[in-house]
Amino acid sequence: MSNDLFSQEAYQPLASRMRPQSLDDYVGQKHLLGEGKPLREAILSGQLHSMVFWGPPGVGKTTLAKIIADSIDAHLESISAVLSGVKEIRAAVARAQEQRDCRGRQTILFVDEVHRFNKSQQDAFLPFVENGTVVLIGATTENPSFELNNALLSRCRVYVLRSLDVADIHEVIHKALSNTERGLASSALNISEDALKLLVNAADGDARKALNLLEIASDLAVDKTIDQAMIEEVLVGDTRRFDKHGEYFYDQISALHKSIRGSSPDAALYWFARMIDGGCDPLYIARRVVRMASEDIGNADPRASAVALNAWEIQERLGSPEGELSIAQAIVYLAVAPKSNAVYSAYKTALADVKNRPSYDVPLHLRNAPTKLMKELDYGGDYRYSHDEPDAFSPGENYFPEELQHTRYYVPTNRGLEQKISEKLNRLNELDKHSPRQRYEDSEGKES
Numbered sequence: 001m002s003n004d005l006f007s008q009e010a011y012q013p014l015a016s017r018m019r020p021q022s023l024d025d026y027v028g029q030k031h032l033l034g035e036g037k038p039l040r041e042a043i044l045s046g047q048l049h050s051m052v053f054w055g056p057p058g059v060g061k062t063t064l065a066k067i068i069a070d071s072i073d074a075h076l077e078s079i080s081a082v083l084s085g086v087k088e089i090r091a092a093v094a095r096a097q098e099q100r101d102c103r104g105r106q107t108i109l110f111v112d113e114v115h116r117f118n119k120s121q122q123d124a125f126l127p128f129v130e131n132g133t134v135v136l137i138g139a140t141t142e143n144p145s146f147e148l149n150n151a152l153l154s155r156c157r158v159y160v161l162r163s164l165d166v167a168d169i170h171e172v173i174h175k176a177l178s179n180t181e182r183g184l185a186s187s188a189l190n191i192s193e194d195a196l197k198l199l200v201n202a203a204d205g206d207a208r209k210a211l212n213l214l215e216i217a218s219d220l221a222v223d224k225t226i227d228q229a230m231i232e233e234v235l236v237g238d239t240r241r242f243d244k245h246g247e248y249f250y251d252q253i254s255a256l257h258k259s260i261r262g263s264s265p266d267a268a269l270y271w272f273a274r275m276i277d278g279g280c281d282p283l284y285i286a287r288r289v290v291r292m293a294s295e296d297i298g299n300a301d302p303r304a305s306a307v308a309l310n311a312w313e314i315q316e317r318l319g320s321p322e323g324e325l326s327i328a329q330a331i332v333y334l335a336v337a338p339k340s341n342a343v344y345s346a347y348k349t350a351l352a353d354v355k356n357r358p359s360y361d362v363p364l365h366l367r368n369a370p371t372k373l374m375k376e377l378d379y380g381g382d383y384r385y386s387h388d389e390p391d392a393f394s395p396g397e398n399y400f401p402e403e404l405q406h407t408r409y410y411v412p413t414n415r416g417l418e419q420k421i422s423e424k425l426n427r428l429n430e431l432d433k434h435s436p437r438q439r440y441e442d443s444e445g446k447e448s
Contacts (some may be wrong), residue, residue: 010053012060013211013212013215014183014212014213014214014215015102015185015207015215016210017182017183018172018175018176018179018182018183018211019063019066020060020063020067021067022067022070022071023040023043023044023067023071024061026063026067027060027066027164027168027171027207027373028059028060028073028097028161028164028165028168029059029060029064029161029162031162032159032161033064039159039388043067043068043071043072043219044071045051045288046071046072048072048106048108048135049066049135049156050129050134050135050136050137050156050157051136051137051138051155051156051157051158051159052137052138052139052144052153052156052157052158053065053115053137053138053139053140053147053159053161054141054143054144054160054161055141055157055160055161055162055163056141056161056163056205056206057206057208057209058164058203058205058206058207058208058209058210058442059161059162059163059164059205059207060161060207061112061139061161061213062110064161065078065108065110065137065139065180067109068108069110070107071263072106072159074105074106074107074108074109074135075095075096075099075103075105075106075107075108076108076110077092077095077096077107077108077109077110077134078110079092079109079110079111079112080111080112080113081111081112081113081114081116081117081121082112082113084122084149085121086124088402089121089124089125090124091135092109092317093109093128093133095107095135096109096128096133096134097133097246100133103260103373106135107133107135108134108135108136108137109125109128109135109137110127110132110137110138110139110261111136111137111138111139112139113139113141114138114139114140114147114148115140115141115144115147115148119149120190121153122148122149122152123149123151123152125152126151126155126350128185129152129155129156130155136155136156138156138358144158158237161318162205163179163204163205163206164203164205164206164207164237165205166200166201168205168207168212169200169203169205169207170196170417172201172207172210172211172212172213173191173196173199173200173210176211177191177214177268178215184214184215184218186219187216187221187224188220188223188224189221189224189226190224190225190226191217191226191227192225192226192228193233194227194228194229195217195226195227195228195230198228198231198232199214199217199231199236202231202235208228211236212403213231213234216234216255217230217231217234220233220234224259226256228280233381239406244400250277251277251416252271252274252295253271253275253288255267255271256268256271256272256275256285256288256290256331257292257296258270260289260292260296260331260334261292261296261336261337261339263335263339264335265309265331265332265335265336266332268332268334268335269328269331269332269387272285272327272328275382276324282315282320282324283312283315283316283325285327286308286311286312286323286327286330287312288313289308289311289312289327289331289334290305290309292308292334293305293307293308293330293334294343294344295341295344296334296339296340296344297334297337297339297340298340298341298342298343298344298414298415299340299342299343299412299414299417299418300337300338300339300340300342300415300416300417300418301337301338303353304333304334304337304418306331307333307334308330308334310322310326310330311327311330312327314363315327316325337416338413338415338416338417338418339380339413339415340412340413340415340416340418342410342411342412342413342418343410345409345411346409346411347409348363349409350409351436353404357403357404358403359399360401360402360403360404362401363398363400363401363402364371364377364378364379364380364382365380365381365382365383366380366383366399367379367380368380384397393428393431394437395431395432395434395435404409412425415441
């Protein structure tokens with residue numbers, strides 16, 4: 001049987017064939033590789049250091065590592081953390097030592113998806129990075145500060161690679177259509193402006209995705225023409241970049257939350273749509289919206305929690321897309337509602353006191369007294385039943401442990417319903433101050 005299937009002439013996807021061969025051919029990341037930028041100067045001078053490339057898929061992390069190795073004529077060892085373990089790391093290091101000792105060549109050890117290595121696997125690199133056996137280049141789509149241990153991070157410089165912008169994706173597609181040797185120039189394809197715009201937007205900053213979509217469209221092209229309808233057909237079932245277990249997930253839910261907190265219904269709807277378009281479970285968003293209602297609106301508009309809960313229930317009962325409209329309604333309601341984090345702040349402070357202070361006894365007058373012995377011990381003695389008092393309020397009564405008297409956690413805002421709550425508490429505080437059994441200090445008094 002012929003070995004042609006395994007030869008260098010075997011089929012390669014367009015994205016692989018069009019991989020840039022030099023810095024001059026590289027598209028994007030001008031903040032790192034523009035003229036005079038430190039990383040570009042380090043590559044051109046051959047004075048390299050271990051580094052981590054952090055960025056979304058398809059922005060050139062692997063390509064840049066290969067270009068760096070070629071530019072200094074270094075031996076390149078590539079391993080994937082998805083498929084490799086300590087055994088593969090040691091084998092790569094052994095080959096690096098052979099290259100150094102027998103050929104005098106420096107080795108770049110490229111580790112794709114480096115965040116997938118556990119702590120012990122990451123530790124296996126450290127001695128060889130430290131003694132210069134290898135220059136480590138790690139690639140990750142996840143935040144290195146969360147996924148890489150401090151010992152490894154301290155030996156590497158982190159470079160943040162950004163999504164390619166529209167102009168970059170245009171350039172990538174143009175190169176593929178005009179390159180005779182590795183691209184599609186020999187096919188003499190024509191692509192309409194509408195189709196090109198749709199393709200660029202669908203790529204979502206990912207060069208690999210742009211080229212994959214272009215290659216599929218080129219296979220379907222009739223009369224060597226790619227029109228908008230063809231791109232739409234290719235994009236059926238396609239989703240935007242969204243990793244429900246990774247950085248994009250948390251960035252986008254954070255953006256949604258902050259947009260609601262910042263009273264921007266339009267931005268909140270945008271991030272909600274982005275997450276739904278990316279495949280996020282609407283029920284997850286519904287749960288988070290309920291949390292936002294308590295954390296950021298609170299008693300300024302207690303109806304916000306009910307609106308959020310209703311949206312959650314509607315999503316559970318009706319599913320998509322009907323339920324998503326209800327979540328959108330709740331998101332807009334929360335965004336335009338008066339804001340207060342007074343309850344959230346009060347709860348956190350009270351919880352901190354409970355965790356950090358002793359477990360104080362319940363005052364005797366607040367204790368339950370279901371037995372004769374308890375009554376004899378004065379459990380519940382001197383307790384004043386507020387419903388028997390004017391305005392159902394007992395001025396001067398203390399409901400805290402003695403050690404925490406006059407502590408105040410909840411300070412309502414002057415927004416929404418909390419303005420009324422604040423007025424009532426101020427009135428009750430005045431009654432307290434003039435009571436023989438003063439409960440609260442004046443406005444300059446102790447606050448927790």
